[in-house]
Amino acid sequence: MRPVAWMIGAGMLSWLATVALVGAATGVAVLLGMIGPLAMATATWVLAERTYRHNPGRLTSLMVAAFAGKMVFFGAYVTIMLRLLSLPPVPFVSSFAGYFIALHVMEALCLRRLFAGGASCP
DSSP: OHHHHHHHHHHHHHHHHHHHHHOHHHHHHHHHHHHHHHHHHHHHHHHHHHHHHHOGGGHHHHHHHHHHHHHHHHHHHHHIIIIISOOOHHHHHHHHHHHHHHHHHHHHHHHHHHHHHOOOOO
């Protein structure tokens, strides 16, 4: 569960720093760009860690299913944010892409540590 706390903490700190730099109006688009990737990364991590601890053989099928679910979720999420909420595209897409990459790298590093011996991530 520590990786989830790190993901949320790092996301919130970086968002607060961004709001301090660019202001609250752009901060809303940045926050909404962060929330989707953060929700998926934390949910995937919780499911992956739980599955690995109980039945490591099921992890691959879980990750494949999670990948397919993420594709559908992210397509709908970006469409809703840009078309229905009419968020400014540059801050939203920049935030979304940055958090998507950073959170998936963190998740990959945590998975590597989990596979190496079950050590908890930072």
